Amino acid sequence: MKKFTVLKLYLAALITGAGMLLGGCRQTPPERDFYEDVRSVDKLVFAGMSITKTAKYENSEWYKVGKRIAVYSYDTYMRAYIDMSLLTPDDIRVDEEKKSVQITLPAVQTELVGRDMTLRKEYENIGLFRSNMDSRERAEIKEKANESLVSEVKENPKFKRQLTEAAERKARGYFEALFARQGYRCVVVFKK
Amino acid sequence: MGKLFRSIIVAAFVMVVAAAVVWCLIPEKKGDVTVKDGEITGLEEMVRICTVDIYNEMPVKATVNRKMLFGIQKQTGSISFDIEHLEADNTGDTLRVWLPREIVEIHEATEPNSWEVIDTKGLTLFTSDRMTINEENRVKEKLKEVAVSRLYRNGTVKRARAEARGTLARMLANIYRKPVIVSDSTPNGQPRRL
Numbered sequence: 001m002k003k004f005t006v007l008k009l010y011l012a013a014l015i016t017g018a019g020m021l022l023g024g025c026r027q028t029p030p031e032r033d034f035y036e037d038v039r040s041v042d043k044l045v046f047a048g049m050s051i052t053k054t055a056k057y058e059n060s061e062w063y064k065v066g067k068r069i070a071v072y073s074y075d076t077y078m079r080a081y082i083d084m085s086l087l088t089p090d091d092i093r094v095d096e097e098k099k100s101v102q103i104t105l106p107a108v109q110t111e112l113v114g115r116d117m118t119l120r121k122e123y124e125n126i127g128l129f130r131s132n133m134d135s136r137e138r139a140e141i142k143e144k145a146n147e148s149l150v151s152e153v154k155e156n157p158k159f160k161r162q163l164t165e166a167a168e169r170k171a172r173g174y175f176e177a178l179f180a181r182q183g184y185r186c187v188v189v190f191k192k
Numbered sequence: 193m194g195k196l197f198r199s200i201i202v203a204a205f206v207m208v209v210a211a212a213v214v215w216c217l218i219p220e221k222k223g224d225v226t227v228k229d230g231e232i233t234g235l236e237e238m239v240r241i242c243t244v245d246i247y248n249e250m251p252v253k254a255t256v257n258r259k260m261l262f263g264i265q266k267q268t269g270s271i272s273f274d275i276e277h278l279e280a281d282n283t284g285d286t287l288r289v290w291l292p293r294e295i296v297e298i299h300e301a302t303e304p305n306s307w308e309v310i311d312t313k314g315l316t317l318f319t320s321d322r323m324t325i326n327e328e329n330r331v332k333e334k335l336k337e338v339a340v341s342r343l344y345r346n347g348t349v350k351r352a353r354a355e356a357r358g359t360l361a362r363m364l365a366n367i368y369r370k371p372v373i374v375s376d377s378t379p380n381g382q383p384r385r386l
Binding site: 044045048053055064112117119124130143144170178 | 215218219220221222223224225226227228229230231232233234235236237238239240241242243244245246247248249250251261263264265267268269270272276282297298299300301302304305306307308309312320321322323324325328329332333335336348351355359363366367368369
Protein backbone atom coordinates (compact mmCIF):
# COMPACT_ATOMS: atom_id res chain seq x y z
CA MET A 1 0.00 0.00 0.00
CA LYS A 2 2.82 2.33 1.04
CA LYS A 3 4.70 1.38 -2.09
CA PHE A 4 1.63 2.32 -4.13
CA THR A 5 1.38 5.82 -2.56
CA VAL A 6 5.06 6.47 -3.18
CA LEU A 7 4.57 5.44 -6.80
CA LYS A 8 1.55 7.75 -7.12
CA LEU A 9 3.52 10.67 -5.68
CA TYR A 10 6.39 9.92 -8.01
CA LEU A 11 4.06 9.86 -11.03
CA ALA A 12 2.36 13.10 -9.96
CA ALA A 13 5.74 14.82 -9.59
CA LEU A 14 6.81 13.53 -12.99
CA ILE A 15 3.63 14.79 -14.68
CA THR A 16 3.86 18.18 -12.95
CA GLY A 17 7.54 18.48 -13.91
CA ALA A 18 6.85 17.54 -17.51
CA GLY A 19 3.97 20.02 -17.62
CA MET A 20 6.16 22.80 -16.28
CA LEU A 21 8.90 21.95 -18.75
CA LEU A 22 6.49 21.89 -21.68
CA GLY A 23 4.87 25.12 -20.49
CA GLY A 24 8.28 26.75 -20.28
CA CYS A 25 9.20 25.63 -23.77
CA ARG A 26 5.95 26.72 -25.42
CA GLN A 27 6.72 29.39 -27.96
CA THR A 28 4.59 32.49 -27.81
CA PRO A 29 3.99 34.03 -31.23
CA PRO A 30 6.04 37.19 -31.80
CA GLU A 31 3.94 40.21 -30.99
CA ARG A 32 4.17 43.56 -32.64
CA ASP A 33 2.29 46.72 -31.82
CA PHE A 34 0.93 48.66 -34.75
CA TYR A 35 0.73 52.38 -34.31
CA GLU A 36 -1.88 54.75 -35.68
CA ASP A 37 -1.97 58.50 -35.27
CA VAL A 38 -4.40 61.08 -36.63
CA ARG A 39 -3.08 64.52 -35.69
CA SER A 40 -4.83 67.86 -36.04
CA VAL A 41 -2.63 70.43 -37.75
CA ASP A 42 -3.02 73.98 -38.97
CA LYS A 43 -0.87 74.11 -42.08
CA LEU A 44 -1.18 76.34 -45.08
CA VAL A 45 0.57 74.51 -47.91
CA PHE A 46 1.97 76.64 -50.73
CA ALA A 47 4.13 74.28 -52.78
CA GLY A 48 4.66 70.59 -53.49
CA MET A 49 7.54 68.81 -55.16
CA SER A 50 7.98 65.33 -56.59
CA ILE A 51 11.42 63.74 -56.70
CA THR A 52 12.05 60.66 -58.83
CA LYS A 53 14.46 58.02 -57.59
CA THR A 54 15.75 55.32 -59.92
CA ALA A 55 17.51 52.20 -58.68
CA LYS A 56 19.32 49.53 -60.67
CA TYR A 57 19.72 45.96 -59.44
CA GLU A 58 22.28 43.65 -61.03
CA ASN A 59 23.31 40.16 -60.05
CA SER A 60 25.86 38.22 -62.06
CA GLU A 61 27.43 35.05 -60.70
CA TRP A 62 30.09 33.03 -62.55
CA TYR A 63 28.13 29.82 -62.09
CA LYS A 64 24.83 31.23 -63.38
CA VAL A 65 23.86 31.49 -67.02
CA GLY A 66 21.97 34.62 -68.09
CA LYS A 67 21.63 38.13 -66.81
CA ARG A 68 19.55 39.36 -63.89
CA ILE A 69 19.11 43.09 -64.22
CA ALA A 70 16.18 45.23 -63.12
CA VAL A 71 15.67 48.98 -63.03
CA TYR A 72 12.81 50.50 -61.01
CA SER A 73 11.73 54.01 -60.20
CA TYR A 74 9.19 55.78 -57.98
CA ASP A 75 8.38 59.29 -56.79
CA THR A 76 8.75 60.82 -53.32
CA TYR A 77 6.82 63.96 -52.39
CA MET A 78 7.81 67.02 -50.38
CA ARG A 79 5.75 70.04 -49.45
CA ALA A 80 6.36 73.53 -48.11
CA TYR A 81 3.94 75.11 -45.66
CA ILE A 82 3.53 77.72 -42.98
CA ASP A 83 2.23 76.73 -39.58
CA MET A 84 -0.82 78.96 -39.11
CA SER A 85 -0.97 78.23 -35.38
CA LEU A 86 2.17 80.39 -35.06
CA LEU A 87 0.43 83.41 -36.61
CA THR A 88 -0.59 85.95 -33.93
CA PRO A 89 -2.91 89.00 -34.28
CA ASP A 90 0.19 91.24 -33.93
CA ASP A 91 1.54 89.74 -37.16
CA ILE A 92 -1.07 91.62 -39.21
CA ARG A 93 -0.60 95.41 -39.08
CA VAL A 94 -3.14 97.57 -40.86
CA ASP A 95 -2.65 101.23 -41.74
CA GLU A 96 -6.11 102.53 -42.62
CA GLU A 97 -4.81 105.95 -43.75
CA LYS A 98 -2.35 104.56 -46.24
CA LYS A 99 -4.63 101.61 -47.03
CA SER A 100 -1.76 99.20 -46.51
CA VAL A 101 -1.24 95.97 -44.59
CA GLN A 102 1.95 94.31 -43.44
CA ILE A 103 1.60 90.63 -42.72
CA THR A 104 4.46 88.78 -41.06
CA LEU A 105 4.09 85.09 -41.81
CA PRO A 106 5.79 82.26 -39.89
CA ALA A 107 8.88 80.83 -41.64
CA VAL A 108 8.21 78.38 -44.46
CA GLN A 109 8.91 74.80 -43.38
CA THR A 110 9.45 71.79 -45.63
CA GLU A 111 8.75 68.12 -45.00
CA LEU A 112 8.77 64.78 -46.76
CA VAL A 113 5.16 63.79 -47.28
CA GLY A 114 5.64 60.21 -48.44
CA ARG A 115 6.43 58.13 -51.50
CA ASP A 116 4.55 56.21 -54.16
CA MET A 117 3.38 52.83 -52.96
CA THR A 118 3.85 51.31 -56.41
CA LEU A 119 7.09 50.90 -58.35
CA ARG A 120 7.55 51.65 -62.05
CA LYS A 121 9.38 48.98 -64.01
CA GLU A 122 11.84 50.86 -66.21
CA TYR A 123 13.74 47.80 -67.44
CA GLU A 124 14.07 44.11 -66.66
CA ASN A 125 16.33 41.48 -68.20
CA ILE A 126 16.03 38.16 -66.41
CA GLY A 127 17.74 35.24 -68.19
CA LEU A 128 15.89 32.00 -68.88
CA PHE A 129 17.79 30.15 -66.17
CA ARG A 130 17.55 32.91 -63.58
CA SER A 131 14.84 33.49 -60.98
CA ASN A 132 12.37 36.33 -61.39
CA MET A 133 12.70 39.25 -59.02
CA ASP A 134 10.61 38.70 -55.90
CA SER A 135 8.71 41.11 -53.64
CA ARG A 136 11.30 40.99 -50.89
CA GLU A 137 14.10 41.94 -53.30
CA ARG A 138 12.02 44.83 -54.66
CA ALA A 139 11.31 46.00 -51.10
CA GLU A 140 15.07 45.97 -50.38
CA ILE A 141 15.78 47.98 -53.55
CA LYS A 142 13.16 50.55 -52.53
CA GLU A 143 14.61 50.70 -49.04
CA LYS A 144 18.08 51.49 -50.40
CA ALA A 145 16.68 54.14 -52.75
CA ASN A 146 14.76 55.68 -49.86
CA GLU A 147 17.85 55.77 -47.59
CA SER A 148 19.71 57.55 -50.37
CA LEU A 149 16.90 60.07 -50.91
CA VAL A 150 16.51 60.91 -47.22
CA SER A 151 20.24 61.64 -46.87
CA GLU A 152 20.21 63.59 -50.15
CA VAL A 153 17.39 65.83 -48.91
CA LYS A 154 19.32 66.38 -45.66
CA GLU A 155 22.64 67.14 -47.31
CA ASN A 156 21.67 68.83 -50.57
CA PRO A 157 19.93 72.18 -49.95
CA LYS A 158 18.64 72.45 -53.53
CA PHE A 159 15.41 70.56 -52.78
CA LYS A 160 14.47 72.70 -49.77
CA ARG A 161 15.64 75.91 -51.42
CA GLN A 162 13.58 75.46 -54.58
CA LEU A 163 10.53 74.41 -52.62
CA THR A 164 10.81 77.27 -50.12
CA GLU A 165 11.28 79.84 -52.89
CA ALA A 166 8.21 78.55 -54.71
CA ALA A 167 6.15 78.60 -51.49
CA GLU A 168 7.20 82.15 -50.55
CA ARG A 169 6.40 83.36 -54.06
CA LYS A 170 2.97 81.75 -53.96
CA ALA A 171 2.18 82.98 -50.43
CA ARG A 172 3.11 86.57 -51.38
CA GLY A 173 0.92 86.43 -54.48
CA TYR A 174 -2.00 84.89 -52.58
CA PHE A 175 -2.09 87.38 -49.69
CA GLU A 176 -1.42 90.37 -51.96
CA ALA A 177 -4.36 89.36 -54.14
CA LEU A 178 -6.64 88.76 -51.13
CA PHE A 179 -5.93 92.19 -49.61
CA ALA A 180 -5.99 93.90 -53.01
CA ARG A 181 -9.63 92.82 -53.35
CA GLN A 182 -10.32 94.85 -50.18
CA GLY A 183 -8.48 97.83 -51.61
CA TYR A 184 -5.33 97.36 -49.51
CA ARG A 185 -1.72 97.17 -50.61
CA CYS A 186 -0.15 94.21 -48.84
CA VAL A 187 3.47 93.65 -47.89
CA VAL A 188 4.30 90.07 -46.94
CA VAL A 189 7.31 89.40 -44.72
CA PHE A 190 8.49 85.97 -43.58
CA LYS A 191 9.89 85.30 -40.12
CA LYS A 192 13.31 83.64 -40.26
CA MET B 193 30.24 -4.61 -73.75
CA GLY B 194 27.29 -2.90 -75.45
CA LYS B 195 25.20 -3.29 -72.27
CA LEU B 196 27.95 -1.73 -70.12
CA PHE B 197 28.32 1.17 -72.58
CA ARG B 198 24.58 1.78 -72.55
CA SER B 199 24.57 1.77 -68.71
CA ILE B 200 27.38 4.33 -68.63
CA ILE B 201 25.51 6.59 -71.07
CA VAL B 202 22.29 6.38 -69.03
CA ALA B 203 24.18 7.02 -65.75
CA ALA B 204 25.98 10.01 -67.30
CA PHE B 205 22.68 11.39 -68.61
CA VAL B 206 21.02 11.04 -65.20
CA MET B 207 23.97 12.76 -63.54
CA VAL B 208 23.86 15.65 -66.03
CA VAL B 209 20.09 16.11 -65.49
CA ALA B 210 20.53 15.94 -61.69
CA ALA B 211 23.39 18.45 -61.83
CA ALA B 212 21.28 20.80 -64.00
CA VAL B 213 18.35 20.58 -61.55
CA VAL B 214 20.65 21.23 -58.54
CA TRP B 215 22.29 24.11 -60.40
CA CYS B 216 18.92 25.69 -61.18
CA LEU B 217 17.86 25.34 -57.55
CA ILE B 218 20.87 27.21 -56.16
CA PRO B 219 19.28 30.30 -54.64
CA GLU B 220 20.12 33.68 -56.14
CA LYS B 221 22.62 35.64 -54.11
CA LYS B 222 22.01 39.26 -53.24
CA GLY B 223 22.79 41.56 -56.13
CA ASP B 224 24.28 45.04 -56.25
CA VAL B 225 21.93 47.99 -56.03
CA THR B 226 22.97 51.29 -57.59
CA VAL B 227 20.81 54.30 -56.83
CA LYS B 228 20.77 57.40 -59.04
CA ASP B 229 20.59 60.87 -57.51
CA GLY B 230 17.08 62.16 -56.98
CA GLU B 231 15.67 64.18 -59.83
CA ILE B 232 13.07 66.92 -59.35
CA THR B 233 10.27 65.95 -61.72
CA GLY B 234 7.53 68.27 -60.55
CA LEU B 235 7.13 71.55 -58.67
CA GLU B 236 3.60 72.73 -58.10
CA GLU B 237 2.42 75.92 -56.42
CA MET B 238 -0.86 75.69 -54.50
CA VAL B 239 -2.84 77.15 -51.63
CA ARG B 240 -4.23 74.42 -49.46
CA ILE B 241 -5.29 74.25 -45.85
CA CYS B 242 -4.18 70.98 -44.29
CA THR B 243 -6.02 70.12 -41.09
CA VAL B 244 -5.16 66.47 -40.48
CA ASP B 245 -1.93 64.50 -40.77
CA ILE B 246 -2.16 60.72 -40.69
CA TYR B 247 0.36 58.05 -39.73
CA ASN B 248 -0.59 54.42 -39.90
CA GLU B 249 1.33 51.18 -39.52
CA MET B 250 -0.55 48.09 -40.61
CA PRO B 251 -0.12 44.41 -41.39
CA VAL B 252 -0.87 43.55 -45.02
CA LYS B 253 -2.33 40.23 -46.12
CA ALA B 254 -3.42 40.31 -49.72
CA THR B 255 -4.16 37.78 -52.44
CA VAL B 256 -3.85 38.31 -56.17
CA ASN B 257 -3.80 35.67 -58.94
CA ARG B 258 -3.77 32.86 -56.37
CA LYS B 259 -0.63 34.27 -54.75
CA MET B 260 -0.56 35.59 -51.23
CA LEU B 261 1.62 38.34 -49.79
CA PHE B 262 2.10 39.08 -46.14
CA GLY B 263 3.93 42.21 -45.09
CA ILE B 264 3.92 45.36 -42.99
CA GLN B 265 3.41 48.84 -44.36
CA LYS B 266 3.80 52.28 -42.81
CA GLN B 267 1.61 54.93 -44.37
CA THR B 268 1.52 58.69 -44.13
CA GLY B 269 -1.22 60.94 -45.36
CA SER B 270 -3.09 64.18 -45.02
CA ILE B 271 -6.46 65.77 -45.63
CA SER B 272 -6.35 69.22 -47.18
CA PHE B 273 -8.57 71.73 -49.01
CA ASP B 274 -7.81 73.84 -52.05
CA ILE B 275 -8.64 77.40 -50.97
CA GLU B 276 -7.12 79.20 -53.92
CA HIS B 277 -10.38 79.33 -55.84
CA LEU B 278 -12.91 79.48 -53.03
CA GLU B 279 -16.53 79.98 -53.87
CA ALA B 280 -17.46 83.14 -51.91
CA ASP B 281 -20.20 85.73 -51.49
CA ASN B 282 -18.82 89.05 -50.24
CA THR B 283 -21.76 91.30 -51.02
CA GLY B 284 -23.26 91.83 -47.55
CA ASP B 285 -21.96 92.55 -44.04
CA THR B 286 -20.92 88.94 -43.71
CA LEU B 287 -18.50 87.03 -45.92
CA ARG B 288 -19.86 83.64 -46.86
CA VAL B 289 -17.57 80.96 -48.30
CA TRP B 290 -18.16 77.33 -49.19
CA LEU B 291 -15.71 74.68 -48.07
CA PRO B 292 -14.46 72.77 -51.14
CA ARG B 293 -14.11 69.03 -51.55
CA GLU B 294 -11.39 67.43 -49.44
CA ILE B 295 -8.14 66.15 -50.94
CA VAL B 296 -7.26 62.87 -49.23
CA GLU B 297 -3.68 61.72 -49.83
CA ILE B 298 -2.18 58.45 -48.65
CA HIS B 299 1.43 57.47 -49.35
CA GLU B 300 3.96 54.97 -48.17
CA ALA B 301 6.07 56.56 -45.40
CA THR B 302 9.70 57.52 -45.95
CA GLU B 303 10.97 56.28 -42.62
CA PRO B 304 13.12 53.11 -42.57
CA ASN B 305 11.39 49.81 -43.36
CA SER B 306 8.11 51.36 -44.44
CA TRP B 307 7.48 48.38 -46.74
CA GLU B 308 8.53 45.04 -45.29
CA VAL B 309 7.65 41.84 -47.12
CA ILE B 310 7.52 38.96 -44.65
CA ASP B 311 6.47 36.21 -47.07
CA THR B 312 4.83 35.41 -50.38
CA LYS B 313 3.39 32.07 -51.37
CA GLY B 314 1.50 30.39 -54.19
CA LEU B 315 -1.90 29.14 -53.08
CA THR B 316 -2.03 26.20 -55.50
CA LEU B 317 0.50 23.52 -56.33
CA PHE B 318 1.44 24.97 -59.69
CA THR B 319 1.41 28.67 -58.76
CA SER B 320 4.74 30.41 -58.32
CA ASP B 321 5.35 32.02 -54.95
CA ARG B 322 6.89 35.08 -56.64
CA MET B 323 4.64 38.01 -57.37
CA THR B 324 5.30 40.01 -60.51
CA ILE B 325 5.68 43.76 -60.19
CA ASN B 326 2.21 44.24 -61.72
CA GLU B 327 0.64 41.92 -59.18
CA GLU B 328 2.44 43.67 -56.34
CA ASN B 329 1.33 47.08 -57.64
CA ARG B 330 -2.27 45.84 -57.71
CA VAL B 331 -1.92 44.86 -54.05
CA LYS B 332 -0.55 48.32 -53.23
CA GLU B 333 -3.34 50.13 -55.12
CA LYS B 334 -5.89 48.12 -53.20
CA LEU B 335 -4.17 49.04 -49.91
CA LYS B 336 -4.45 52.70 -50.80
CA GLU B 337 -8.16 52.39 -51.61
CA VAL B 338 -8.79 50.58 -48.34
CA ALA B 339 -6.88 53.23 -46.34
CA VAL B 340 -8.78 56.11 -47.97
CA SER B 341 -12.22 54.55 -47.51
CA ARG B 342 -11.36 53.82 -43.87
CA LEU B 343 -10.77 57.56 -43.30
CA TYR B 344 -14.31 58.25 -44.49
CA ARG B 345 -15.78 55.41 -42.44
CA ASN B 346 -14.06 56.23 -39.14
CA GLY B 347 -14.96 59.91 -39.24
CA THR B 348 -11.46 61.31 -39.91
CA VAL B 349 -12.65 63.17 -43.02
CA LYS B 350 -15.61 64.58 -41.07
CA ARG B 351 -13.23 65.80 -38.37
CA ALA B 352 -10.88 67.31 -40.97
CA ARG B 353 -13.75 69.22 -42.58
CA ALA B 354 -14.98 70.53 -39.23
CA GLU B 355 -11.47 71.76 -38.36
CA ALA B 356 -11.05 73.32 -41.81
CA ARG B 357 -14.26 75.33 -41.29
CA GLY B 358 -12.83 76.81 -38.08
CA THR B 359 -9.36 77.50 -39.51
CA LEU B 360 -10.71 79.11 -42.66
CA ALA B 361 -13.20 81.29 -40.73
CA ARG B 362 -10.44 82.57 -38.39
CA MET B 363 -8.02 83.28 -41.25
CA LEU B 364 -10.53 85.08 -43.45
CA ALA B 365 -11.97 87.09 -40.54
CA ASN B 366 -8.44 88.43 -39.88
CA ILE B 367 -8.08 89.46 -43.52
CA TYR B 368 -11.55 90.77 -44.31
CA ARG B 369 -12.22 92.09 -40.78
CA LYS B 370 -15.88 91.14 -40.85
CA PRO B 371 -17.88 88.09 -39.78
CA VAL B 372 -17.21 85.00 -41.87
CA ILE B 373 -19.51 82.01 -42.33
CA VAL B 374 -18.02 78.87 -43.80
CA SER B 375 -20.76 76.70 -45.27
CA ASP B 376 -20.32 73.00 -45.76
CA SER B 377 -22.81 71.11 -47.88
CA THR B 378 -21.04 67.76 -47.37
CA PRO B 379 -19.81 67.61 -43.75
CA ASN B 380 -18.98 63.90 -44.05
CA GLY B 381 -16.98 64.44 -47.24
CA GLN B 382 -17.39 63.04 -50.71
CA PRO B 383 -15.38 59.91 -51.47
CA ARG B 384 -13.92 59.92 -54.97
CA ARG B 385 -14.60 56.93 -57.16
CA LEU B 386 -11.23 55.27 -57.77
